[in-house]
Amino acid sequence: MTAMSIKDHLKKIGRGKDGARALERAQAADLFGQVLDGAVSDLEIGAFCLAMRFKGETADEMAGFLDALHGRLQRWPAPAHSPLPTVVLPSYNGARKLPVLTPLLAGLLAREGLAVLWHGCATEDARAHPEALLPALEAAGLLSPDLQPGRVCWVPTQRLHRGLQRLLDVRRTVGLRNSAHSLVKLMNPVAGPALLLSSYTHSEYLHSMSATLALTGTHALLLRGTEGEPVADARRCPAMDAFVAGQSWRIQEAQGGPLVPVPGLPAPDAEATRRWTEAALAGAHAIPDPIRQQVRRTLELAHLIAAGPPYALPVLPTPQPTPTE
DSSP: OOOOOHHHHHHHHOSHHHHOOOOOHHHHHHHHHHHHTTOSOHHHHHHHHHHHHHHOOOHHHHHHHHHHHHTTSOOEEOOTTOSSOEEEEEEOOOBSSSOOOHHHHHHHHHHTTOOEEEEEOOOOTTSBOGGGGHHHHHHTTOBOSSOOTTOEEEEEHHHHOHHHHHHHHHHHHHSSOOHHHHHTTTOOOEESOEEEEEEESSHHHHHHHHHHHHHHTOOEEEEEOBTTBSSOOTTSOOOEEEEETTEEEEEEOOOOSSOOOOTTOOOSSHHHHHHHHHHHHTTSSOOOHHHHHHHHHHHHHHHHHHTOSSOOOOOOOOOOOOOOO
């Protein structure tokens, strides 16, 4: 397919909520590739971000954006002799009201023998970002500069792709999220078998992210995260959906009832959370049950993926037709 001018793409997606048309997957890949490569002006990047914000992304468009991104990402080699897929943890939201427990999840998964690639960056100054909690994993002896079973490898977004970092930074200028904030939760920076732990903040993203994961055949565990981070809320277990080779099922039902206070849970500031996480990894604090459930489901899914195709997927009940009047 011959590359089109970004202006031609913008004319298609930028005609407002009712007039805008969706891009085909190849067109979306062409457009996003130009954005990532820095082949367009700041004004055109702003127009792209706002047009997609108003129109909303289709699964085909997101798949095209991922095609462009995966063709340009710096990839981390998966461990050569690990029997299990590498777990990918995207961390971009941080937190305002609750402590960021993504590093705790990363450490617990590593202790189960998994290699964990944890990537991210701060996208809002008002939020505490998990990168500040790296010393807790270092104190536990769980950090590594490369991917190893039983270790966590932290990778800042800047090292994955500078153009992607540039697009994320647009939020600081215009004050609105853009397509990149969803893409970073769907991308795979691992060269080799991987299991993505992804999260959404609002229910509408459950449907759009699910459609993209199914279309791209990504192995993933998807849940409503804690303020957007890919870790279960310590106060109540969310529903979790598994994705394997384009098929999905509910692997964990949501816990009913009200939020359950967690005794001793730290304040959301980075230093208090770092001390608590370090103590929890040392066994001084009980691990909240929703996070233990997430670790269990991740391991279950990792072993299923490691067994290889044909995957032993659960047999789901056939949907029954709705009775008519």
